[in-house]
Amino acid sequence: MNIALHVKERLGLRRVVLGIAGSIAAYKAAEIVRMLRECDAEVRVVMTPAATAFIAPLTLQALSNNPVQSDLLDPHSEQAMGHIELARWADVVLIAPASADFIARLAIGRSNDLLAAVCLVTQAPIVLAPAMNQSMWSHPATQKNCSVLQQRGMLLSGPAIGDQACGEYGPGRLIEVEAIMEATAQLFATRLLTNKRVVITAGPTREYIDAVRYLSNRSSGKMGFALAAAAVDAGANTLLIAGPVDVPSPARVTRLNVESAREMEALCMQQAPQCDIFISVAAVADYMPDKKSAHKIKKSDAQMTLTLVRTPDILAQVAALPQPPFTVGFAAETENLEKNARQKIADKKLNMIAVNSVNNDEIGFASDDNEVTLLWHGGQEFMPRTSKSQLARLMIERIAQHYGTE
């Protein structure tokens, strides 16, 4: 089973208390321990007494490389207040599977077994992956308990809908272990771009004809903003140079607003020499009016002729710097996607380019989804349709990988 690089990055060296409750899905916890260890996380398994009837503690001890605990009233480990120590040690408490009964105990704040006591003491985030019969899951009592826990800030991963061990079909199956890993990993930032300076341009530009009219395009800025959020999440010091868009700034990103291609050029040429990675997502106008009228042009003749001149090629200028950053371009193409993209890499001396087709209204431009083909010297990868934020995370991962090798 392949673990996504960003999951490994986020979970590496984290201290995970894996709680296992008495569900038929308890055997799947063995795979979770194995995956956490593959991420280089440190794992301490705590089982409810009921869970030990479903999977042998010895299996989990061998996989986690740590003793497994299930007894709250164990004189040996409690000599040093074991449950408090465990709760303080954890960076995250992941309970997978979480039984209906355990969820009920958490909701009312019981501490009658070691795992419940750890949950009551810990300051670390708690992730719950419920697993139970579909009627148990749909019962108002369980639903109420889950919403109480969510209001308290606990994260629910799943359950999934599907065939159940009891022969029924419905919601209540333990969600796939990859999804549990993903949900847990989201609590931590990656360190792929720690201390790297990333500059990202986003949105359209406005090329003014007169005081009130301009030429622009349909770019929403969503892809560039999603990349900025993913870069920050990867530990980068991130600057977003944004054209006029209606998208909120991602947390911890420095944002500078511009309007025209020339303004964007000026800011980029000032910032790019000090950055490590430059990602040009902005849909910079290719042409601008040769002159801007200071006043609103009056309606007079039946026809009006505009003379347009080329705007500066910001990306090419950045890539041509004496010591260029790792430079990534975006290309929206309607035909010959790959051929045109390779041509751009060569012409502009880019390190990477992401191409998306703007033929399909459901992806690209104003949409929340996108799909791209990422191309670099000697390789390419198709990234199928997904949300822009998920795609951005994947792209930042690839950019970080290639940045490290070129």
Ligand SMILES: Cc1cc2nc3c(=O)[nH]c(=O)nc-3n(C[C@H](O)[C@H](O)[C@H](O)COP(=O)(O)O)c2cc1C
């Ligand atoms: C064969 C078998 C399978 C069970 N599977 C589940 C389950 O998947 N989910 C659940 O919530 N309870 C399940 N139960 C019931 C729990 O084991 C029972 O409620 C137990 O008290 C839970 O203890 P714990 O929450 O302390 O782990 C199952 C019981 C049996 C006998």
